Structures are given as structure tokens and as C-alpha cells.
């Protein structure tokens with residue numbers, strides 16, 4: 001059986017006034033059903049481009065993107081997305097923001113069922129009691145929690161997370177990592193997470209994919225051999241420390257700087 005997400009030897013160049021800008025060149029990535037892939041790489045290497053291809057918002061110049069074995073040729077409703085900026089609609093309550101994908105994907109679903117589904121998720125992420133607030137009445141971390149609920153409310157096959165925790169302070173970010181872990185326990189999904197934070201990639205990922213500098217190819221894949229039910233403390237243990245060290249070296253290589261030299 002094919003993996004749920006299969007990206008094979010994808011190449012893509014943007015057309016710019018200065019000529020084609022090659023962004024992806026030989027990117028291969030495979031994510032089994034239910035797994036969580038974290039993607040890291042130098043700034044501007046093509047990570048968001050990868051998410052657009054998986055979401056079907058763009059087609060690659062060459063190579064293939066398949067979900068459940070079928071080529072992705074257009075946007076799919078079975079994909080959920082969350083971004084660094086939660087883009088919640090200010091004229092809707094938090095509850096009605098979370099419900100929005102159901103209005104599109106399941107227009108015949110009775111409102112009470114939509115509300116029940118949204119409330120189940122809001123409860124899970126600690127936002128019960130805030131459902132009637134407007135987005136501007138919530139903190140950045142709370143808005144991002146609501147945005148995660150909205151991304152999974154319609155039970156997407158694939159969840160694409162493009163730096164959703166990037167704008168949060170460290171403590172809030174770690175809280176959100178744990179929320180993400182809890183959501184996954186309750187609501188199994190297959191995810192691709194784009195991040196600049198190596199600790200985040202090790203805490204949340206089953207695999208960490210390191211992309212090379214632009215044009216990006218798959219440079220290295222780390223299988224995160226840690227228990228599925230991780231606590232933040234695990235990041236301070238030697239095994240995670242070794243993984244972080246290795247990933248840091250891989251990023252340096254991707255940046256064309258070579259591995260870090262140990263102090264004598």
C-alpha cells in the first residue's frame with residue numbers, strides 16, 4: 001500500500017521577471033498514514049512551496065505529488081491548513097470561525113452537529129468558554145489554538161502546518177506543542193509541519209526531513225526514535241540532544257557552512 005503522502009522527485013521553478021527561479025530540484029518525501037513529518041531547511045529554500053504543492057494550490061514542473069496513490073492536480077477539501085498568521089475572521093465568533101470548513105465541506109450538516117464538533121475541539125485545546133469571543137479578544141496563543149481547531153474540524157486526511165507556532169513566545173510555543181500532541185492522540189491525522197525550530201521538529205515529528213538550500217532537494221531524513229507520548233522534558237535527555245546536534249549539523253551543511261567544529 002502506498003504511503004498517504006508521496007512526493008517523488010519534484011522539481012519546480014517560479015517564473016520571475018529575471019528568469020526562472022529554480023526552487024525545488026529532486027525533492028522526495030513519503031509520509032505514512034497517521035505519521036507526522038517535520039520539514040526543516042534554510043530560509044527561502046522552498047518549504048512553503050512544498051506545502052502549496054501538497055495542498056494542490058500549484059502543480060510541479062516535474063515529478064509527482066500523490067495522496068493515497070492518486071496525483072494531486074487541484075485543491076482538495078481533504079486537506080487542512082494552519083499558518084503562522086491564524087487569519088481568523090474578526091466578524092465571526094471563535095466558534096463560527098472553527099465551523100467555517102464544515103460549512104464548505106459539509107453544507108448539509110445540521111448546525112447543532114457542527115457546533116458539537118467544534119465545541120469538542122475547542123474543549124480539547126482549552127478554549128471552552130471562549131467560543132463566543134471575537135478573535136481580537138484572544139491572545140496570540142489562543143488564536144493559534146482556534147486556528148488548529150479550524151484546520152482539523154472537518155477531519156482532513158492531511159494537515160499542513162506552515163510555521164503555526166513561529167510567532168509565539170517560547171513558553172506559549174511549548175504549550176502549543178503539547179496541545180498538538182494531545183490533539184493527535186484524540187484525532188489521528190497525517191501531518192506535514194514546516195518549522196525553523198529544531199526542538200519543535202524533534203518534539204512533534206515522527207521523522208524530520210532536512211531540505212538542502214535552494215533549489216531544495218531532500219538532504220537528510222531523521223527517524224525520531226522517541227516514545228510517541230513525549231513530554232517537553234524529553235528534549236533535555238541525551239538521545240534528543242544527539243538528534244538536535246545532528247540536525248544542527250545538517251542545517252549547517254544545507255547552508256553551505258559544513259558541520260560545526262567541536263571546541264577542543
Ligand SMILES: Nc1ncnc2c1ncn2[C@@H]1O[C@H](COP(=O)(O)OP(=O)(O)OP(=O)(O)O)[C@@H](O)[C@H]1O
Pocket residue numbers: 014015016021023042043044045046047048049050
Ligand atoms: N509566487 C512566487 N513567485 C516567485 N518567486 C517565489 C514565489 N513564491 C516564492 N518565491 C520564491 O521562492 C523561494 C522559496 O520560497 P518559499 O516560500 O517556498 O521558501 P521557504 O523555505 O518557505 O522560506 P522561509 O524559510 O523564509 O519561510 C524564495 O526565494 C521566494 O522568494
